[in-house]
Amino acid sequence: MSALLLWVVLAQPSFDVAGFTRPLQLDAPGAAACAACHPQRAAEWRASMHRQSLTSRVFLDGFSAEPQRRCLVCHGPLEAQLKHSWTSRHLLARGALPPEGSPVHEGITCAVCHVRDGEVLAPSAAALPYGHPVRFTPALRTSEFCGTCHEFTGHAVIDGATRLNALPMQTTLSEWRAWGGAQTCQGCHMPGASHRVRGGHDVDFVRGAVRLELEGGVAIVTAHDVGHRVPTGDVFRHLVLWADDEPLRRFGLELGRTEDAQGRPGVGVVRDTRLEPDVPVRVQVPAGARRVRLTWHFTDASPRPRPLLTREDELVELSSLPVVRSAGLRARR
Ligand code: HEC
Ligand code: HEC
Ligand code: HEC
Ligand code: HEC
Ligand code: HEC
Numbered sequence: 472m473s474a475l476l477l478w479v480v481l482a483q484p485s486f487d488v489a490g491f492t493r494p495l496q497l498d499a500p501g502a503a504a505c506a507a508c509h510p511q512r513a514a515e516w517r518a519s520m521h522r523q524s525l526t527s528r529v530f531l532d533g534f535s536a537e538p539q540r541r542c543l544v545c546h547g548p549l550e551a552q553l554k555h556s557w558t559s560r561h562l563l564a565r566g567a568l569p570p571e572g573s574p575v576h577e578g579i580t581c582a583v584c585h586v587r588d589g590e591v592l593a594p595s596a597a598a599l600p601y602g603h604p605v606r607f608t609p610a611l612r613t614s615e616f617c618g619t620c621h622e623f624t625g626h627a628v629i630d631g632a633t634r635l636n637a638l639p640m641q642t643t644l645s646e647w648r649a650w651g652g653a654q655t656c657q658g659c660h661m662p663g664a665s666h667r668v669r670g671g672h673d674v675d676f677v678r679g680a681v682r683l684e685l686e687g688g689v690a691i692v693t694a695h696d697v698g699h700r701v702p703t704g705d706v707f708r709h710l711v712l713w714a715d716d717e718p719l720r721r722f723g724l725e726l727g728r729t730e731d732a733q734g735r736p737g738v739g740v741v742r743d744t745r746l747e748p749d750v751p752v753r754v755q756v757p758a759g760a761r762r763v764r765l766t767w768h769f770t771d772a773s774p775r776p777r778p779l780l781t782r783e784d785e786l787v788e789l790s791s792l793p794v795v796r797s798a799g800l801r802a803r804r
Pocket of ligand 3: 520521523524525527530545546548579583584616617618619620621656657660661668669670671672673
């Protein structure tokens, strides 16, 4: 089972990826091998962040700071991608990409989720006139399948070897379990089996799930219609609530030096101020403020020079409201 295979890979401190990629027996593991017969799925996928998992400038910017082989086990998991990207790691870390159209460029391509042992993993058991061998794989429709990549711990480099530790990095699957709602990841992110998989890079999608309101002098921020914390996923993504140009509140993770349950040191989460689904957060707006705004940040705010990102790549404004004080309040001041 694919989920199991990937999990086994991730759980192995040595990062032997062969167990995951060896069963692939495709002449051409790229999406072109599927697109001719599944044009709609291919078009959706091309517009998705899964397609850009190895070439997204936000990823490459992070990779330039920490060019670990481990990153590619999720961001470019095919054997060909790993080999190529690893041999040209220093180029990749500077943003030099493999040729477009090559499976190496494609990141999380069709075969990563769908192909094992020369068979296509299919979500339904319907007897269709398949153009290829299929293996009915109900796991494809479970949140646990997505969790194989969307839930993982940190690592430390000890004597040159990468070792996983127990410090949580991304916890979307656990957050989803804690939420306890009826929808799966696919239910919200793949409606009608769409492979567009909208998420944090689709600003309208995020806007539709984060509400900013003003009640008197109080700003209220609420995440709704979402099955995990906001933001979930990448540890550096965060929200900031502003009064004019003053930051009032940050919603996100804060990383720092910490220890795991066994007392082993590492970098982990020291504070979690992310929004919980359907729990409004109220923040007093300082007197005299004219406008409150909510911004969405794709990176941390460290002063590290960023080789690949522009300001536009780093943040967007989600909403902005004028502060209207009542006449009564104004008269009292
Ligand atoms: C020669 C044409 C052809 C090619 C090439 C092809 N497929 Fe298919 N595939 C089909 C047909 C026909 C069906 C059955 C009807 C349908 O679901 O579209 C099917 C079914 C599927 C299903 C199951 C659909 C379901 O409802 O359960 C999946 C998943 C799938 N293909 C994925 C792929 C992937 C991934 C590739 C590339 C590695 C690929 N296909 C390449 C023709 C093809
Ligand atoms: C991140 C994993 C992932 C990737 C990458 C991916 N798929 Fe899928 N695919 C799924 C999941 C999950 C489902 C089941 C969705 C559902 O039914 O809710 C699915 C369903 C399908 C189906 C059957 C649904 C339908 O009626 O069309 C086809 C066909 C398919 N995928 C083709 C492709 C092709 C072609 C690509 C590459 C262009 C691709 N997939 C890439 C995870 C993936
Ligand atoms: C092979 C690992 C892998 C699997 C399996 C996987 N993902 Fe992802 N996913 C990623 C990576 C890596 C990214 C980050 C891409 C980037 O922005 O660089 C990502 C990004 C996303 C995003 C964010 C998109 C955005 O606009 O920011 C969503 C939503 C998402 N995945 C949902 C899913 C769902 C739902 C499933 C299960 C059907 C799934 N993923 C399965 C690795 C995976
Ligand atoms: C009830 C609907 C719902 C469910 C269930 C759900 N999501 Fe989301 N997800 C959203 C919405 C809405 C957003 C946009 C807000 C945001 O970016 O956090 C989002 C954002 C994301 C993002 C972008 C990261 C970010 O910035 O927050 C990822 C990655 C993601 N989801 C993965 C998953 C995975 C994996 C699962 C299953 C374990 C899942 N989601 C379950 C609705 C849902
Ligand atoms: C276990 C799988 C896994 C590993 C290992 C992993 N990532 Fe990711 N990464 C993900 C997933 C899943 C997402 C999508 C979550 C989201 O969009 O918020 C992601 C998102 C990101 C993002 C945000 C991308 C964007 O477009 O916004 C960056 C940056 C990133 N990863 C860097 C790295 C680096 C650098 C490494 C290695 C040190 C690494 N990742 C290792 C799974 C992984």
